[in-house]
Amino acid sequence: MSSSKRTTKLEVESPVPADIDIANSVEPFHISEIAKDLNLSPNHYDLYGKYKAKVLLSVLDELEQSDDGYYVVIGGITPTPLGEGKSTTTVGLCQALGAYLDKMVITCLRQPSQGPTFGIKGGAAGGGYSQVIPMDEFNLHLTGDIHAITAANNLLAAAIDTRIFHESTQSDKALFNRLCPPNKQGKRKFSDIMFRRLKKLGITKTQPEDLTPEEAAKFARLDIDPNSITWRRVMDVNDRFLRKITVGQGPEEKGMARETGFDISVASEIMAVLALTTSLADMRERLGKMVIGNSKAGDPITADDLGVGGALTVLMKDAINPTLMQTLEGTPVLVHAGPFANIAHGNSSIVADKIALKLVGPQGFVVTEAGFGADIGTEKFMNIKCRYSGLRPHCAVIVATIRALKMHGGGPEVVAGKPLDPAYLSENIPLVEAGCVNLARHIVNTKAYGVNVVVAVNKFSTDTEAEMNAVIHASMAAGAFDAVICTHHAHGGKGAVELGVAVQKACASVNQPLNFLYHLDISIKEKIEAIARSYGASGVEYSEQAEKQIEMYTKQGFSGLPICMAKTQYSFSHNAAQKGAPSGFILPIRDVRASIGAGFIYPLVGTMSTMPGLPTRPCFYEIDLDTTTGKVIGLS
Amino acid sequence: MSSSKRTTKLEVESPVPADIDIANSVEPFHISEIAKDLNLSPNHYDLYGKYKAKVLLSVLDELEQSDDGYYVVIGGITPTPLGEGKSTTTVGLCQALGAYLDKMVITCLRQPSQGPTFGIKGGAAGGGYSQVIPMDEFNLHLTGDIHAITAANNLLAAAIDTRIFHESTQSDKALFNRLCPPNKQGKRKFSDIMFRRLKKLGITKTQPEDLTPEEAAKFARLDIDPNSITWRRVMDVNDRFLRKITVGQGPEEKGMARETGFDISVASEIMAVLALTTSLADMRERLGKMVIGNSKAGDPITADDLGVGGALTVLMKDAINPTLMQTLEGTPVLVHAGPFANIAHGNSSIVADKIALKLVGPQGFVVTEAGFGADIGTEKFMNIKCRYSGLRPHCAVIVATIRALKMHGGGPEVVAGKPLDPAYLSENIPLVEAGCVNLARHIVNTKAYGVNVVVAVNKFSTDTEAEMNAVIHASMAAGAFDAVICTHHAHGGKGAVELGVAVQKACASVNQPLNFLYHLDISIKEKIEAIARSYGASGVEYSEQAEKQIEMYTKQGFSGLPICMAKTQYSFSHNAAQKGAPSGFILPIRDVRASIGAGFIYPLVGTMSTMPGLPTRPCFYEIDLDTTTGKVIGLS
The missing domain is CATH 3.40.50.300 (P-loop containing nucleotide triphosphate hydrolases)
Structure with a gap:
């Protein structure tokens, strides 16, 4: 069937009117x-x-x-x-x-x-x-998709801080008992999602009672290193005052204040998951394996470790x-x-x-x-x-x-x-x-x-x-x-x-297969360098922090992921002022981060703002509703 | 037409199964x-x-x-x-x-x-x-209604902090010029929403050029007292670590950090506006007149003063x-x-x-x-x-x-x-x-x-x-x-x-008119006391802060609003432990606040939590999606 029957005959005016009027x-x-x-x-x-x-x-x-x-x-x-x-x-x-x-x-x-x-x-x-x-x-x-992302992202954020809080005030045993409370018949059981963590820890037992005290402690205490947390809260509003904040300053939070910040919602890893997933089952797995930071021993902690991967999927269904x-x-x-x-x-x-x-x-x-x-x-x-x-x-x-x-x-x-x-x-x-x-x-x-x-x-x-x-x-x-x-x-x-x-x-007339720029099985650095060469760079320089992160992700088994460069769009190089087709420059990698659930490593070339601000006179000054017709006015 | 034709014949089981199963x-x-x-x-x-x-x-x-x-x-x-x-x-x-x-x-x-x-x-x-x-x-x-409320509430919050920030770095003239920038023909004009503030200030001029420097300054500088801000950000997540936070700690915010906090979204005044409004036009007015705090001179500052009442309405349409x-x-x-x-x-x-x-x-x-x-x-x-x-x-x-x-x-x-x-x-x-x-x-x-x-x-x-x-x-x-x-x-x-x-x-068989408990034209205190008597109280005691607020709202012309008591639901009195029908007690009013847009004054009897927390083992441990059927499981 041809789609032309749906054609609206456009009567164009010149000069071109405002977008909203058209x-x-x-x-x-x-x-x-x-x-x-x-x-x-x-x-x-x-x-x-x-x-x-x-x-x-x-x-x-x-x-x-x-x-x-x-x-x-x-x-x-x-x-x-x-x-x-x-x-x-x-x-x-x-x-x-x-x-x-x-x-x-x-x-x-x-x-x-x-x-x-x-x-x-x-x-x-x-x-x-x-x-x-x-x-x-x-x-x-x-x-409502972005709203769902905001809700899911922030449920995970709340789960992180609350878990650290509860772990700080409870013994291993109390923690384990609260995570696996007895039902009306007095029997404790694991919820389904807990088997994901048990499996990761190599524990094959299926009854809470059978765990040794050491196993129970390993299971119940995530021992998140607060300084390693990369998961931030998000909001779909240009709110520059949320870029860097301190949370947990209420008296009930008992001095567990922590510096963190908000990104705009579309910067959430959950948005990247949504864009890269291929099915409900695949999305469930990706959301569950998102890494929010490390334990003090250096092991990656995931949404499923926190018990929340299923709830995130429900919010995103x-x-x-x-x-x-x-x-x-x-x-x-x-x-x-x-x-x-x-x-x-x-x-x-x-x-x-x-x-x-x-x-x-x-x-x-x-x-x-x-x-x-x-x-x-x-x-x-x-x-x-x-x-x-x-x-x-x-x-x-x-x-x-x-x-x-x-x-x-x-x-x-x-x-x-x-x-x-x-x-x-x-x-x-x-x-x-x-x-x-x-x-x-x-x-x-x-x-x-x-x-x-x-x-x-x-x-x-x-x-x-x-x-x-x-x-x-x-x-x-x-x-x-x-x-x-x-x-x-x-x-x-x-x-x-x-x-x-x-x-x-x-x-x-196309007749060739797709040639990727790099294979996944080479090292993180080799992949970064292949992309840098496509920019015209003659080499790549890594900060100490970047070296440390590359080493960590490699050790954690994530080096097989593709690379997602976080670079200015205003130049082939890292310097927005370099127009044309610059070459021979050294591309600096300031830091390296990862979206494990979405499935990529992202090196930071320079500083990326992930929360825009509002100007003195924002667009909203023009935006209103014609309450008689119900039509939006002033949107550009 | 009878609605009975839609009846589903329920086959009830005993004992009653879980809610989600039914x-x-x-x-x-x-x-x-x-x-x-x-x-x-x-x-x-x-x-x-x-x-x-x-x-x-x-x-x-x-x-x-x-x-x-x-x-x-x-x-x-x-x-x-x-x-x-x-x-x-x-x-x-x-x-x-x-x-x-x-x-x-x-x-x-x-x-x-x-x-x-x-x-x-x-x-x-x-x-x-x-x-x-x-x-x-x-x-x-x-x-998506609650998501819309979250978005609108937080756009207003961002507008407040950003406005204070921009006012702090600009002269009256620069501020005025940025608020009314010249168009392509070099002509400055007020946007429609600005006429609301001009009217409030008693300025009847319609051309930016005609304002005296004093008028321009009065118009452009809201001069919000940061300590008077009652507008908080919201999120529809149980996130206790957001109860008390400090925002604006990024280097670009130039030391303008401020203590504030998040409430759960349903605590937003915008939710109360949605519940009490009667039409689009009425909602537009209520959203515009929501008061976010005072100027340093003690005048109430509204969403419309910030130029954002129209945008809030669009978000809520x-x-x-x-x-x-x-x-x-x-x-x-x-x-x-x-x-x-x-x-x-x-x-x-x-x-x-x-x-x-x-x-x-x-x-x-x-x-x-x-x-x-x-x-x-x-x-x-x-x-x-x-x-x-x-x-x-x-x-x-x-x-x-x-x-x-x-x-x-x-x-x-x-x-x-x-x-x-x-x-x-x-x-x-x-x-x-x-x-x-x-x-x-x-x-x-x-x-x-x-x-x-x-x-x-x-x-x-x-x-x-x-x-x-x-x-x-x-x-x-x-x-x-x-x-x-x-x-x-x-x-x-x-x-x-x-x-x-x-x-x-x-x-x-009803045949009487509706008798309100109080008339609107009596004082704030008389209204509070009428409600307190219905609880069984023999009197009301006001804190110094409550006295101050009552005086301020009365001066600002808001004493004609109905009263919305913020009191525990677990007793007629302020003390949740007092069951039955207590009487003869003195009801303490700790503080008095107002939702001017929604249209009520709310005295605080005790402390109200406006952001719940998560327990050690939240409900989300049971919640997941059956990715084969797409059905939610574990919701209670």
């Missing part, structure tokens, strides 16, 4: 109509209001025998702080494929954090005539189902997971992509976005996400703008909130040409995975034909399969038809 | 079937999965001309720490009215906090054969719609709001009750529960909730148990988690009779509002006929309209048929 000008289809076009039967989805539905994982069982569609990943060149329109291009390309090229298509997007919506950045539903609607529902609450929405032109969108792109892998979920590939079927297209520039987003898409999913992309798109290329060519600094320098508003071909070194390296790196690369030049009204031709020329010279100009911001899907055709051709 | 043994109806029985058209509700729907406020406009049904409030005697089955009786009564007495009926319940579900208490969906299903959906996430669920016997339930019963008024929402009264229509019944004993729950139902709603109840039920009456008669202490003393398990009529003083005072107090009082004795298997007869006799002697024995826990609606008949008669 979003409000289109009446969305009831989401059951969108589901019907995908041949989704009502027993495979749950409605959440009129314009959102959760697609249930059960659909994967039913479509197990069906063939997948083409799989397209959208990356970008190294961006300016203004962003180069990667989400907008993702949506625009899908509107073109679905509404103009008569293809089955699904857009897979990340769910944005609610924090920035009220802070500086505003929403993340695309822009202009390439958007996901309803925009307010996309940006706020959605179907609905969140595992992706949310179906629609674009301005009525093509289907799956919104699911939104992990950080530095301390996590910055890609939407595996389950959404898998469901989408089955639903579009052969000859259909699934377009998924990878966060940040291709050095980070596409690299992690390939080496982490595809490694866990077993999926392989047929085509990688790299989004470029004349603005960003000029910056890489030596143009003046681009600062959010300040007027653009005139260099960016009038023709300057040498600046563009010089900047194409950045694009070229992204093309070469991406092509090395064995996929065809299509460059999408996201055209702004001030860009000239000659500037754009320079980019196309440079793209082809660097090995791109194709390079095209897009005007989807101004024209919707119609403005990305050429891109859609190029992507189709690229998908149809 | 809940899982009944296949719920699709919620659209329940909606259909209520004559709710699909455009008046949004589905949230198969078993939950949000009923939209728009239905009130459509049914504006319809007559209301009977309105029944369920209170209780002063409880033991084990609870006396008020929720279970509420559900059981409705199952009787709907499934056995062929009446249109809706149960209005509070949404429980998720925290205790994983802590000690377990869920709150009723019990035995009188429950709301699906039990896991009722207890976890529901339709879906939460204002009650959630439709069902009982084990297929009768409809509206779940909505769950404010604390001490620092707030402990009643479910006005909008749910209003919608329900229209939907059941004349001769139909709406049964709503008031938290804690009748001294607290029913009192606040009458003097706060009915005052704001304009609704009046036709009948008040008081739930009593032999167990609690024995305790009031002088029986040994009842402690949660410890075996009951034999006094509670064998017949002891004198103990029961002595305890009826507690019940009698609740009857007299409740009757004084001008409603008929029906006593429901929630029968346990160990209660004897003679004991129950003693209660019935004492009830009638104290002025009850009727008093009946119920066995809905063991038998479902069938066990509450007699109660249903008594409630019907009580509703049909």
Whole structure:
């Protein structure tokens, strides 16, 4: 079935109106109509209001025998702080494929954090005539997945501090007796989750009474080293005052105060788990094996050691189902997971992509976005996400703008909130040409995975034909399969038809297997160095702390995990000011951390903020509800 | 239309199985079937999965001309720490009215906090054969209302600290200029919300340029006194280590650390606003006028002063719609709001009750529960909730148990988690009779509002006929309209048929107007004293702090608000150990606080915990997901 019957005829205006005005000008289809076009039967989805539905994982069982569609990943060149329109291009390309090229298509997007919506950045539903609607529902609450992550993350945090507290006031025996209290018949028993810890400790006995006092103590006393705790609390609000806090200062907590902090919810490891999991059973295991810190003896302590892995899974059971929405032109969108792109892998979920590939079927297209520039987003898409999913992309798109290329060519600094320098508003071909070194390296790196690369030049009204031709020329010279100009911001899907055709051709002609950048069985350092080389680095320098952590994770048996670099998106290097395609630098690794449940080691290149702040005049000053119509106003 | 066609035939077992096993043994109806029985058209509700729907406020406009049904409030005697089955009786009564007495009926319940579900208490969906299903959906996430409250509460908290921070580093002029930045045309303008603050300051100018430097400073600098801030952050998790914390310890916060703490989300004033609001427009106003503290000059600072009242409303726009669920016997339930019963008024929402009264229509019944004993729950139902709603109840039920009456008669202490003393398990009529003083005072107090009082004795298997007869006799002697024995826990609606008949008669025969306990125009102290007298107190003693606060609120113009006493539920007095019907005591008022947006002043009688903790072995040890069936296990 073609999806074109759902097409909304967009009547575009020029100049392009505000995003919210465009979003409000289109009446969305009831989401059951969108589901019907995908041949989704009502027993495979749950409605959440009129314009959102959760697609249930059960659909994967039913479509197990069906063939997948083409799989397209959208990356970008190294961006300016203004962003180069990667989400907008993702949506625009899908509107073109679905509404103009008569293809089955699904857009897979990340769910944005609610924090920035009220802070500086505003929403993340695309822009202009390439958007996901309803925009307010996309940006706020959605179907509650991030709220579920917040709840689960913080239940685990509460379990940690409370456990340390109770262990500090009880003997081994009292602790064991409270953990295994007698039932009404006076008999003690282990709850199911306790067998996970018993197994880890090598205890095969099944009756509490049979444990020796030493075994009982080993079982009951986790002996968490408070200084080793890496698990922080989270909240989906830009609250800078929670970055560093002291908890436990109440008199009832008996002086057990501890320094810690909050991250924004999307930085939770549980978000990364959601994005990388492949089934309910897999999610249960990943949540249970998340490591929150070490015992004083240096053993990793997990959520299951704390008895809470099952409860976390219960809190996340609905969140595992992706949310179906629609674009301005009525093509289907799956919104699911939104992990950080530095301390996590910055890609939407595996389950959404898998469901989408089955639903579009052969000859259909699934377009998924990878966060940040291709050095980070596409690299992690390939080496982490595809490694866990077993999926392989047929085509990688790299989004470029004349603005960003000029910056890489030596143009003046681009600062959010300040007027653009005139260099960016009038023709300057040498600046563009010089900047194409950045694009070229992204093309070469991406092509090395064995996929065809299509460059999408996201055209702004001030860009000239000659500037754009320079980019196309440079793209082809660097090995791109194709390079095209897009005007989807101004024209919707119609403005990305050429891109859609190029992507189709690229998908149809791919014939190599996926080449990972590194194998999992080499050492942590060798993996870090392979990625560093792709950045142009000539070497890697490890801090003492990083060395210590690498040694610890290796000893703990975690060295076989893939690597998730936490690096600035504003340069190939660690230095955001180094534009273009720097090389010969030494990449410094400040620290190394791990998300064991999600399944990656993340080296920190520099300092990453995991909790944004609010400016003096946040976006929320404009946001209100029209209480007569019930419509949201002022959302950007 | 009768609701009886939705009846599920319950096959009861004896002894009564575990709540979760009963809940899982009944296949719920699709919620659209329940909606259909209520004559709710699909455009008046949004589905949230198969078993939950949000009923939209728009239905009130459509049914504006319809007559209301009977309105029944369920209170209780002063409880033991084990609870006396008020929720279970509420559900059981409705199952009787709907499934056995062929009446249109809706149960209005509070949404429980998720925290205790994983802590000690377990869920709150009723019990035995009188429950709301699906039990896991009722207890976890529901339709996201509490998550929305958490998000809104914490956005306001972030706005407070950030504003203080930015004010500390900027001149009046810089601050004003950042709050009203020039647009692309170089023109400054006020955003809509700013006119609220301008109006409060008595500034009628509409252009930023026209303000004098003094006016601009007054407008831009809120000058919040950090020591006066009463707004705390919230989280729906039992996390005792957040009770008292220090925030702002990061280097970027430049030494602006501040002591504060987290409450559990349901303790947020926003929860109380949700419960007391009557429309979107009313909610917008209440959220905007919530007071977070004072300026250094002593003026109250509101959410609208911070520019965030509109954004809070946007976050709460879906939460204002009650959630439709069902009982084990297929009768409809509206779940909505769950404010604390001490620092707030402990009643479910006005909008749910209003919608329900229209939907059941004349001769139909709406049964709503008031938290804690009748001294607290029913009192606040009458003097706060009915005052704001304009609704009046036709009948008040008081739930009593032999167990609690024995305790009031002088029986040994009842402690949660410890075996009951034999006094509670064998017949002891004198103990029961002595305890009826507690019940009698609740009857007299409740009757004084001008409603008929029906006593429901929630029968346990160990209660004897003679004991129950003693209660019935004492009830009638104290002025009850009727008093009946119920066995809905063991038998479902069938066990509450007699109660249903008594409630019907009580509703049909009421003929007085609602008498409030106090008028709003008397002083704060006079109101406190009127309530104290209803407890049996001979006087009230105010701490210095309480005197100061009363003076401040009076000066600020808030003395016309109703009073919400924050008192223990375990005694009529402030001392939980004083059982029965104490009198002649002096009620101590430790402090007085206010929820200006919600609309009440709350005096603190003793210390109230607003953040529960987790025990050594929390409920979560038993909770897991069967990843094959997707079913939750171990929830209690």
